[in-house]
Amino acid sequence: MADTPPLKIVQGTALNEQQKKDLLHRLARVEGQLRGVQKLIAKAAVPADCEAVAQQMSAARKALDRSFVTLLTSAVVTHAEKAETTEEAIASTRRLASLLEKFA
Template identity: 85%
Template sequence: MADTPPLKIIQGTALSEQQKKDLLHRLARIEGQLRGVQKLIAKAAEPADCEGIAQQMSAARKALDRSFVTLLTSSVVTHAEKAATPEESLQSAKQIAALLEKFV
């Protein structure tokens, strides 16, 4: 498979450029883990192979969960830093809380 070109990071208020780079790096590593899991599944020959596959799938799932937490914590920090008033900061915190309720 050919290497894909890096994603263009646009400026915005959601996350800083460094936060985006860190998250994209994490996701690229998870993508590699999942490709490895696919290869393990394709090569599985006996029941004992399933334990190793399950272990790798669990590691990928945990890495994705950590990326989710990183996304939310980065968002909290970014929005708190950019809030001009305590009310704006509170509104941002409420939005993050709503995301947690929705996705966790």
């Protein structure tokens, strides 16, 4: 399997470059965990192997959940810093809070 080239980080107002790098790093770790889970499943031979699979699935799920929280907290900080008025900051925070309610 060939390695994929690194993603080009686009400059914008959603997240800053460091926040994007952090999230991409976290997701790469989750991707590695999932590959490990796939290997464990393929090699599972006895009932005890299922416990190892479940443990690794749980770890991957928690890592993905943590990435989600990092995404939203980073967005709150970035949007608040870039808001030109208090009203803009409040509106942005409300939009992000609705994402949290919708997807968390």
